[in-house]
Structures are given as C-alpha cells and as structure tokens.
Amino acid sequence: MNEAFQIVILGGGTAGWMAATALATMLPRQRYSVTLVESEEIGIVGVGEATLPQMKNFNDLLGLDEAEMMRNTQATFKLGIDFVDWGYLGSSYVHPFGIHGPPASGLAFHQGWHRSRSGGRDWSVEDFSFAIAAARANRFDFPAAGKTTINSTYAYAYHFDASLYARYLRRIAEERGVTRIEGKVRDVDQAPSGDIRALVLESGDRLEGDFFLDCSGFRSLLLGGKLGVTWEDWSKWLPCDRALPVPTERCGDLTPYTRVTAMEAGWRWRIPLQHRTGNGYVFSSRFIDEDKARQQLLASLDEPLLAEPRLLKFEAGRRASSWERNCVALGLSSGFLEPLESTSIYLIQIAIMHLLPLFPNGRSDPRLIREFNRRMDLEYDRIRDFLILHYHLNSRVDGELWRYCRAMDVPESLTEKIELFRHSGYVEDYRDGLFNAPSWLSVFLGQGLTPQHHHPLADAVPEHRWRELFGALNRLRKRRQIDLSALPWDYEVVLRKPTAYH
C-alpha cells in the first residue's frame, strides 16, 4: 500500500485548527495524514471575536452542532455591525447581514427608495431592513425559511471567544485523526528543489512532510521567513497599526451586533460574549501615542475591567502570494487587513475552501498554485477596498487621521465604485469575493455619500408599483415591529433548548 501524503500544519491558532479540522473531515484518511505542531510557550494571538455569516456554513460543512459550538465558545449571535461616529460625530448606521429591500422590475430596491426621496419622502433605507430593526431592538431570531417574507432576508454570524474556538476545534480534529505535536520550530529544511522538506524542532526532532500549511501567525515562518515571499504594504490606505484589546465584565444586554465607534485616531470595538465583553482600540501610531490611546480606551469602557489592555502591533497588507512551492499560508501568516469588518477568520475559511478543490496529492502543480493565488488576490483586494471606503468617505472634523484618510488617493478599483455610486447609485454586484451589494450600499450611505440621481430606469417603473412595494414593506415593517418586541429573546433560554436552532 502507498504511504499517505503527509500534511504538516505549523501553528495551532484559529487558522491552524480550522485547517486541521477541515482537512481531517474532507480528505480521505487512507490517502492523507495530518500533523499539527504548535508551541504553548509562544501561544496564539487570541483575539478575533467577531465573525461573518459564512462561519455558519463552515461549521455546517464540518458537521459541528451549532448549540454545542456556541456553548463551548461562549458565543452570541450577530446580525451586523453598528458604526457609531463613523460618517461624522453623532452618526450611526448598521451594516446588516441582509438586504434592505427587494428589487422591483429588475431594479435594485434602493433606486426606488432614492426616487421616492427625490419626491420628498423622508425615510431612511435602514427602515426596510429586518436585520437592522431586530438589531436596534436588541432582539434576535433565526431567519424564516423561504425567500418571500421579509424575515427571511438576512443571515447571521457569531461573536465568540477565539481561543475557545481553537480549543474546541482541536478536540474535534484530534478525534478525527489529526496528530498534535507540542514543540517549537527552530529551523526549516529545504530540498534542493526549494520545496520544504521538514520542520526541525528545538528538541532536535524532524517533522517531515509533503505539503505544509503555514499557520504561524504574524511570524509567517515558512512563507515569509523561509520561502521569502514578499510583503505588500497597504498601510498608506489602512494606516491603523496597533491594537489594545481589553476584556470587561459581561454586559447586561447581549446585543446581537458588534459596535464599532470611531475615535480620534482609529476606532474601538465592543463585542458581547456570554462570559465577558470584548473591547479594544485599533489605532494608528502615526496619529496617537500608546499612552493616550490607552487613556481614551479606558475612559470609554461601559463595563468594569477584567484585565489590563495589552498592546498588539501589526501592519495592513498581505504576502504577494499565499501558495508558494509546497506551502500555503493561512491566517495572519498570509496577511492582515485590520479587524473592522471581521474579515480575518473569513479569509482563513475561504482560503481553505479554495484550497480543498485544488488540493495536491503529489508535487504542487504550478497551475493549481496560480489558480489559488488568483482567487486569494481577489478576496484580499475586495476586502481591502471595502475597508478603505469606511475611512475615506468620512466627514469627521476631529483628528488628523480622518483628514489624512479623506484626502488620500485610494486604489483605482475603489475610485470607480465610488464614482459609479455617486453618479446614479450603481452598486456593482460581483459574484466572487466578499461583500455584496447591500454591504456596499450600507457603507456608501452610512458614510454620507448620496447619489446625484436615481437611475433613469426607476422612472420607468410605474408609480403604483413603487407605492405597492413601499406600502407592502411598511405594512410588514409595522407587523414586524410588533413581532420583534414580543420576541422573548434570551441567549441562555435558547442555549438550553438546542432544538430551537433549526
């Protein structure tokens, strides 16, 4: 019998254990073996508490039980992100995981909404989103089945404790046959071809493999360190380069959304978990020093401290490619674009999903490598543009950071999107890559960009059609508000009734 193809994963953070569990679940065990090496002494970055709805698909694919996962990771539900003070001081908008309204006669809902505003109606596009209404009412419910009712028009994600998630996945991965080795890698052995041949541990042991996943975090020991893949620095567009995470006591109301509040030189997050609240200040060291950032953070917390803030340093950017030779980097070792839209864990997940259908069983074919890197480039570029949008379109008058971001040149791909929206409200709806049209719409409008005109096609839709649409939505909205306030939403009640999840 042929020997199994040996996969070696370096690192046991979120990236390492997500990859290990996915590979152990999806690849045939008789043909592939998976070994993960990690160092408790080095530890994991341990932040990363907010996710996107795709996380549920990933967990489903791995066959994880939702209620069990939530109990094990102290998770809560998330319907979107509340952006406070982002457009200007005193503003607030929610980026929901759902649509704002249905299309009419093939035209995006917001075109009709915008046309009605031109006609004098003073309503917000947020008024029509079920996910936003539920978030603002501090309520959560599972989306209804089917696609015809307004309470089926959204998805949901989780807030969880990332360290607990890694620990939970570790147990599952080990049950599914992954071998875990405790140890610190001190050297990497390369074959004459340039492929990685083995990891050398401090104990002197060698860990040989056919294929390596670099999940070593910001160190990027294999892809950046050994294979020398260059770093693309995007900090001129995303200048935040420090974070001060700090846990506080559990908040009374477990809000079903992440709150991100713009600050003088960055922004702070608030994430409700079952056992504590996650907070932190992400800031740019070019515009504020650490002491002042710490003071501003401590002065802004809603709940009592559980530990002191600890400083993390990073740079926005990514490796020029994520797959090089027989090594793929996942997670922080492949890049980091700051946590504003909770995209890092998504990037781990999507890299695994792109990798699986291209997975090698011998030497890495350059065509597989090119295809994987093309897909990951697209993912990174689209997220980059979406993040920059939040900073660039701001009307804040305080803080040098905001003036800098308003004036900076942005990537051409983003300039085009902004100009298309500014002209007649056009939002590109691409198939590949993260963030679909409703996400772009909520940030365009939330950051204060209004289209100069509604699209001319909106005038071709008969007036009564728009009236029906808004009338129907209004009626649903009223009914929905009654439903929402009646929802006895309590996380613990639901967690005690796991069957209520599906």
Ligand SMILES: Cc1cc2nc3c(=O)[nH]c(=O)nc-3n(C[C@H](O)[C@H](O)[C@H](O)COP(=O)(O)OP(=O)(O)OC[C@H]3O[C@@H](n4cnc5c(N)ncnc54)[C@H](O)[C@@H]3O)c2cc1C
């Ligand atoms: C401030 C901040 C907030 C964030 N918030 C979010 C968020 O809300 N949502 C989100 O999706 N993402 C968020 N992220 C990103 C998220 O934390 C990471 O994407 C995620 O935790 C994955 O980390 P990782 O597994 O790549 O690296 P790490 O957790 O750093 O793991 C690296 C692993 O490599 C091992 N290792 C390293 N060197 C060696 C060696 N020489 N020998 C052996 N083992 C070694 C370590 O022991 C560890 O196990 C945030 C990041 C930061 C900095």
